[in-house]
Amino acid sequence: MDVFEHYAPFIQDYIYEHNWQTLCPIQVAAAEEIFTTNDNVLLSASTAAGKTEAAFFPILSKIYNQPADSIQVLYIAPLKALINDQYDRLTELCEESNLKVWRWHGDVAQSQKRKLLKKPSGILQITPESLESFMINKHMDIPHLFHNLQFIVIDELHSFLRSDRGGQTFCLIERLSKLAGVNPRRIGLSATIGNLQAACNFLGAGSPFKTMAPKVQNPRQVWRLSMEHFYQTDPQAASKDFDPSAVIEPKTDQAPQLADPGIGYIFEHTRGRKCLVFTNSREECEAVCQQLREYCKFNHEPDRFLIHHGNLSPALRETAEQAMKDEDAYLTTCATATLELGIDIGQLESAFQIDAPFTVSGFLQRMGRTGRRGNPPEMHFVMREEHPESRAMLPDLIPWSLLQGIALVQLYLEEKWVEPPEPNRLPYSLLYHQTMSTLAASGEMTPAELASRVLSLAYFHNISQKDYQILLRYLLKTDHIQWTENGGLILGLAGERVVNNFKFYAVFQENEEFSVHAGSEELGTIVKPPPVGDKIAIAGRVWVVEDIDRKRHQVYCHGVEGRIPAYFGDVPGDIHPKILQRMKKVLTERTQYPYLMNNAKARLTQMRDTCNLAGLPAKSLINLGGKMWAFFPWTGSYAFLALERLLRIKCADRLNLRGFNSSRPYYMEFAMDATAEEFFQILHEEAAKDFDPMDLVYPKEVPVFDKYDEYLPGELIRKEFAYSVLDIKEMKRCVSELKQ
Structure with a gap:
């Protein structure tokens, strides 16, 4: 089909105005599926391959010709920042049409929300947590708002495949569809899908339509990839005077004090460039940012390092995002997974990864943040470890992070393997959550009605009636639900306390957090604040605690010089068996992988020799x-x-x-x-x-x-x-x- 001819006039004008000479393969394939079938569609293509336009050009063209007094497209994304970014893109795209773009999350003004409720239309962008709130608090409005819903777009689908948050999202999609009396088509977008069929099954669960994933030939991609290893004190593995059995005395004449060679490597290689430095925890993110800023201070250079993670205040996160968008600013942001997803922060030249991430998916997402506008993706791994003690046992002599990093890269290079979906077979925690949400939204129900509503959701297909009876009996006993005089079930007092807390909307684990304030500025949040007079690390700096308001969960502090570890309660992710099996194979091979730098090559050789001898x-x-x-x-x-x-x-x-x-x-x-x-x-x-x-x-x-x-x-x-x-x-x- 001639795809361009099927686009609405305002889409055609947009393409002309942006001087696009051709449509990319994913855009053609998506248009053919969306225009000519009723299937759900999974669009899997590399980062910056045009997936957003591939989905929205045909979707917007279809609803442009069929105006309705209802939301017609629901766009679900895992992050508010991603919604804000895509809101700007979609608003620009719809500028010459009569289509409205709305967003709904905690930072959106109430006046905008009231306008949507009064006159729903067009596209609504929302997070799973805001959709949960919507289902509970705007339950009676759902039929009016969504009676002509045609499409649900799930962005960054891979981020929903292996968690209860994904289960929650698809439960909400089913509940909303039943309540509004609609069967919208589902469109999933992702750059990191390994098993397409498994992802299609996940995307289409509970939908009456089959799910297709058009196969497109992505252009051959060149990577700029390196992996270097550093001991945290010299000598390094590749140095001629390296003796793995020697006792290493840390140098005290280095500046900044106790400088870490791996951090020094990142400091030098980010100068005059726009980069991201990814870490695997918020603690490490804070520590690395502090160290990099110490390098700036010692070298009498302006501070060029920003920080971005989930415990920082929205203001500080947005400051980093906006600063990175400046084309002329050569800044580097230290980040966790919060910048792993598709937030637009301008054209990045390179990403650095400290130690190995836990998943192939995470590695690909992080590298995919670079390499836009015709440049190849570029990532540099920096593996760090302490020199083992002279009496260390064999397990402590193995650089596990280096081994894991090589395995992640090789699995994708050799097999294009990415972690498959992991449907939780018995998701009882989410079952409790959706039971309470359904009662909160709908009010009194008989046990049979409640079971019919909840157990019919596709995500709960392995939960038996017997297990559900055990749950309901226990919730009655603990006053989370209670009987009415009519023999129905409603929320009990204990249940209301859980549901009426705003944290109920999220199914991911949260720590009890305290907001941190310095003067009038909110810095972010921490877990378990230390006593008054102690120091904390947040926003890449060190602060002294002046006062703690435990009732309001607030900490007041002032800034000081120095460096200390931060603590936010992070835990390591789970690692797939295939990664460990590939790590084992690395030890048996004699290959020197082309992306390894000198120290990493030397350390790999030493590791293989050590393991072989044992x-x-x-x-x-x-x-x-x-x-x-x-x-x-x-x-x-x-x-x-x-x-x-x-x-x-x-x-x-x-x-x-x-x-x-x-x-x-x-x-x-x-x-x-x-x-x-x-x-x-x-x-x-x-x-x-x-x-x-x-x-x-x-x-x-x-x-x-x-x-x-x-x-x-x-x-x-x-x-x-x-x-x-x-x-x-x-x-x-x-x-x-x-x-x-």
Whole structure:
């Protein structure tokens, strides 16, 4: 079909005005699907391939010719900042049409929200949390607002594939569609989808339409990629005087004091460029920004480093975003995953990643922030570790982050592999949340009505009527719900306290946070503030606590010089088994990967030699001396956790296992009386048995993982942990392949 001819006149004018000579392949493929079928569509293409226009050019063209007194397109995105960015793009795109673009989140003025409620039309942009609030507080308005909803666009779909937040989003889509009496088509956008069919199944769950993912030939992409390794004190792995057995004395004459060579490398390579520095936690983000600013101060250079993470105030985050958009400003922002998604912060030249991220998806998203407007994507990994102590055991001699970084890159280069969707088989925490949300929105219901509304949602397809009865009985007992005189169910007093808190709209875990203020400026939030007089780190600087208002959750402080660690409560992500298996393969190969720099090459060679001498990875159980052993199973976080429990619960007595210590998911250390041969025999025997996963839950243990687990009966929490968190299937596969 001639795609251009099918576009509305204002879209054609937009293309002319921007001097586009051709449409890119994803735009042609998307238009053909959206114009000529009723299918849901998954648009998966590399970053900056034009996915937003690919979806919205045909969608806007269709609704332009069919005006309605209702929202016609619902756009769901994971971040307010992404909504704000896309709002500007869509507003410009619709400027010459009669189509309205609305946004709805906590920072949008009430006057704008009232206008939408009074006269709904066009496109509404929203986060899952704001949509949850909408469903509860504007429940009666849903039919009026959405009775002609035709499309739901889910941006950055990959960010919803492996969490309850994704489950919440698709529950809300189904609930809204039923309430409004519509069947909108779903359009998913992502740059990092590995298994297209699995992602299509996730996108289309609960929809009456089939889901298609047009395959387009992306142009061959060139990467500028490097990976360098640094010990945090000299000498480095590639230096001629390097002696891995020597005791290293830190230099005290370096400036800034105790300067970190890895941070110095980033400081030098970001000068005169516009870059992002990604870290894996907010603590590290704060620490790195402090160190980089110390380099500026020592070198008498203006401060050129900004900071961006989820605990900073909106004002500070937006300041960084706006500053980075300035084409003439050569600034670098230290960031966490908050800048991993598609917020427009101008043309970035390069991204730096400190240590390895946890996922291939995260690596691709972060690198994809660069390389726009014809330039190749550019990322530089900076792997850092302390010199091991002279008596360090084998596991401490392995640079796990370097190994993991190589595995992430190789998996994508060799197989184009990205983590698949991970539908939570027994999402009881979300089940509680959607039950309470449904009652809060709709009011009194019979148990049968409530079960029909909630259990019919596609995300809960594995939850039995019996389990739901157990949940409802427990909620009645704890006053989260209560009976009415008519035999219906409504929220109880305890339930109302949960639902009426604004934090109820989110299903992701939140810490109890205190807002931090310096004078009239709000800096952001911290968890568990220290005593008055102690120092905190936030916004890339150090502050002294002057006062704490615990009732209002506010901390008052003033700035000082220095450097200290920050703490926000971050936890590592889970790592897929395939990544650990590829890490193992790195040790067996002799390849020197082309993106490795001198220190990284030298460190990889040393690591391979060290492991080879110890018999790793040919052996997975290594004797550390006497009765001490190190066990390297090379499997993912939750299979590793299942294996830990198998050893401690099923094998410990037979092996006389003791002194157990693990660094998940890399290795376990323990003492035992058995030989290696006896260890594997007992492990294989126990893993091969047809045991109940509940056997791997400790007596009286209630392993709370998700946000609303605390409101669930213990038996359901234990069941979810056993059947949904512990990866028994992968653990058994892993054990079957282990050799002495």
